[in-house]
Amino acid sequence: MHVPGKIAVVGGGPAGAFVAAQLARSGREVLLFDEKLAWEKPCGGGLTDKAIARWPFLREAAAERNWISHCELIAPSGRGVSFRLDCQIAIFSRKVLNGLLLERACQAGAQFCPGSHQTVQIKFLKELYGYIWVFPRADHFSVGICGRMQGMNTAGLRRVLDDSLPEFGLSLEGARFYAHIIPSLTVKALGRPISGNGWAMIGDAAGFVDAITGEGIYYSLRSAELLANAIEQDAPEKYSAFVQEDFLPELEHASRIAGRFYGGKWMGRPVVERMLQLTVRSKSFRELMRDLFAGTQEYSDLRERVQRSLPRIGAETLVSMFWQPSRTLFPLRSRE
Missing domain, CATH: 3.50.50.60 (FAD/NAD(P)-binding domain)
Incomplete structure (x- = not known):
């Protein structure tokens, strides 16, 4: 050219x-x-x-x-x-x-x-x-x-x-x-x-x-x-x-999953609601969210990372619910 x-x-x-x-x-x-x-x-x-x-x-x-x-x-x-x-x-x-x-x-x-x-x-x-x-x-x-x-x-x-x-x-x-x-x-x-x-x-x-x-x-x-x-x-x-x-x-990955992110469900609840709940309860999930905001977590690897971390996320969530049952979304906020 x-x-x-x-x-x-x-x-x-x-x-x-x-x-x-x-x-x-x-x-x-x-x-x-x-x-x-x-x-x-x-x-x-x-x-x-x-x-x-x-x-x-x-x-x-x-x-x-x-x-x-x-x-x-x-x-x-x-x-x-x-x-x-x-x-x-x-x-x-x-x-x-x-x-x-x-x-x-x-x-x-x-x-x-x-x-x-x-x-x-x-x-x-x-x-x-x-x-x-x-x-x-x-x-x-x-x-x-x-x-x-x-x-x-x-x-x-x-x-x-x-x-x-x-x-x-x-x-x-x-x-x-x-x-x-x-x-x-x-x-x-x-x-x-x-x-x-x-x-x-x-x-x-x-x-x-x-x-x-x-x-x-x-x-x-x-x-x-x-x-x-x-x-x-x-x-x-x-x-x-x-x-x-x-x-x-x-960008193609983002385009494919945008509809599910805003309109889909994950583990029985809207994706956004579940995402915020896990951010409060799980340190591993908060680390994932921080990487997303830093731009270092790619969508192409997001599903694999979530699946790989799911046992740890689940365990952290259960421990948090047992030891801190009152810890929830606003007005009590995670500041870690």
């Missing part, structure tokens, strides 16, 4: 800004097109330890962020669990994060072409494949809701969010509302071409989003890095294979 001397990157989000920076740094002439460039958007802005470890500049840059060390999960029933994270999550304002990435691209030599125009809380919802998030940023809260657009439009999602905010002691007075479609794809859609002669898609444009959590920033940055690597090798046709080898199977 021919590699043009001048490369156009359409979209200045995390993926676009990242690939523009890497290609410009390698000596390519890069034009970065975006209507808004650095702007706020409806996204929690969380970066897992996996992302921070892969790209240390995200930790080292002089950018405003909040480091999170605890997580609180709330089931549709209103019961929940709070637990400490082994690896911190960094919460950025999306405007700050995009500004950081765009500045890197500019410093590397990319040319901009603008258009003319400490505890995170997650609540799962009944009959909705999604959740409400409350992420504390450096000087404000990012509060939002995500769910499938099947039988529920944007206005309906906002009503659910409005009705739920009093539970968190928050109100929308003076807040600005944003809406954005998350490209969470089916397994079949993830198999469509992401590149061709003279073009390639990365990040949201390619649908690289975790169908369970809605996380897309890591996959935006990683797909941008993989495309830049392929172009730097003068072999952009390798990009699709790089993605397939690196993270696409993980």
Whole structure:
């Protein structure tokens, strides 16, 4: 495949800004097109330890962020669990994060072409494949809701969010509302071409989003890095294979099990309810949850790990129920 001397990157989000920076740094002439460039958007802005470890500049840059060390999960029933994270999550304002990435691209030599125009809380919802998030940023809260657009439009999602905010002691007075479609794809859609002669898609444009959590920033940055690597090798046709080898199977696994996660049952109870119960009762299960939030536990190995650990999880749960029968979900929380 021919590699043009001048490369156009359409979209200045995390993926676009990242690939523009890497290609410009390698000596390519890069034009970065975006209507808004650095702007706020409806996204929690969380970066897992996996992302921070892969790209240390995200930790080292002089950018405003909040480091999170605890997580609180709330089931549709209103019961929940709070637990400490082994690896911190960094919460950025999306405007700050995009500004950081765009500045890197500019410093590397990319040319901009603008258009003319400490505890995170997650609540799962009944009959909705999604959740409400409350992420504390450096000087404000990012509060939002995500769910499938099947039988529920944007206005309906906002009503659910409005009705739920009093539970968190928050109100929308003076807040600005944003809406954005998350490209969470089916397994079949993830198999469509992401590149061709003279073009390639990365990040949201390619649908690289975790169908369970809605996380897309890591996959935006990683797909941008993989495309830049392929172009730097003068072999952009390798990009699709790089993605397939690196993270696409993980997104396919997430897409396959998302329906069961939000709508299925596990050991006689809704999956989310059972998951939270075991997080309270079992140290081994809490370790699994911490690894999921750190981004180090892959979905492809999740079922095998649960099955392998099930005897220990069961024993820990029984011991906990015998010695601490009053230990339960909120208002008594696990703080280990």
